[in-house]
Amino acid sequence: MGMPASEFGNTLDLLRLNEIHIVDMLPEMLLMIRSVIAKETFTYRRKPIDAVKKGLLFSFQNIFSHSSDDRQKHNEEKSIQARPHIRISPLHMESEVVFPKAITITQITILIDLDFLKRFIGKDQEAFRYLFNDDKTLLIEEFMSPEMADLVNIIATIAELDILSEAYYKLKTLELLYLLFKNLSKRQHIKYQSLRKDEIAALYRVRDAISNSSEKRLPQDEMVKISGMNVLKLRKLFTQIFGKGIYEYSQFLRMQEAARLMKDDYLSVSETGYQLGFTNLSYFGRLFEQHHGMKPKKWSAQHRLKDK
Incomplete structure (x- = not known):
C-alpha cells in the first residue's frame, strides 16, 4: 500500500518489522496497520499510489506503544515528528515518513476512494471541498485528539477476528474518519491553494x-x-x-x-x-x-x- 518493501532499498536494513496487517476493502478503502522499530533515525519518501483512480491517503503517524520505555524515549524526543499526528495527502503526491531511532512506532494508514468518502460525509461535504480537488497538491496535517488516540490504539491492537472481521474494521475506520473530520471542521476558513x-x-x-x-x-x-x-x-x-x-x-x-x-x-x-x-x-x-x-x-x- 504505497510502501512495498522493494521501494525501501537499502533503508530496509534499518527497520525491524514487528507487525503488518492489511485489510483490503477496495474499491472503497484499504487499511494498513504497521508496527516497526528503526535502528537509526531516517526519512523515507513515499512514491505516488495508483491503487484507486482518485483518492486520499490518511496517515496516522507516530502512534507510540504503551510501554514505559517507549514513553520515556518519546518524551526525550524534541522533534515535532515524535508527536502523534495525521497527514492527509492526495495519492499522486510524494510524502515523507520519519522513523525515529529505537522507538516502536505503530502507524495506521487509510487509503480511501474520493467518491466513497463524499458519500460517507454526506451533505456536509461542501465544508471539505478543498480536500476533494485532486488536481491540487494539498497537504494537511492535524494533531491527534485524545479520542482519536484511544481509537487508533484499539484498532492497532485488535486480536484476530473470526467473524465479520471486515465489517468490524470498516466500522472502526469510519469512526476514526468521523473523529478526524470533526476536528477538521473547526479549522479556520481560508482559501486553499496548490503548493509546490x-x-x-x-x-x-x-x-x-x-x-x-x-x-x-x-x-x-x-x-x-x-x-x-x-x-x-x-x-x-x-x-x-x-x-x-x-x-x-x-x-x-x-x-x-x-x-x-x-x-x-x-x-x-x-x-x-x-x-x-x-x-x-x-x-x-x-x-x-x-x-x-x-x-x-x-x-x-x-x-x-x-x-x-
Missing part, C-alpha cells in the same frame, strides 16, 4: 523551528528567513497546512509540553511555567485552562492520580 514541493518543505522547516523553541517565541524575522517567504504568505500557507495560525500553533505546542512536564516529569505548576519561559504564572494558568479545560494545578492532580 519547496513551499511545503519551507513550511515544515518553520514548523520544526517552532517546535524546538518551546521555551520562547520564535522571532518573526527568523521564521521569514527560514521560509524564504514574506510574512503574509508564510502566515497564510502555514495556516493552510497546520490548521492554526503561527502564534496559535506555538501556544498549542507549549501547552501540550506543559501537560507533559507535569504528568511525566512531575514538575510543579510554577516549575513548568518558568521552564517554558513564562514569567507571569497567572497568564500561564489562564492559557493552560483555555487549552485543557481546567487550571494546571487541578489538571496535574487529576492526571497523577490516574497514573497511580
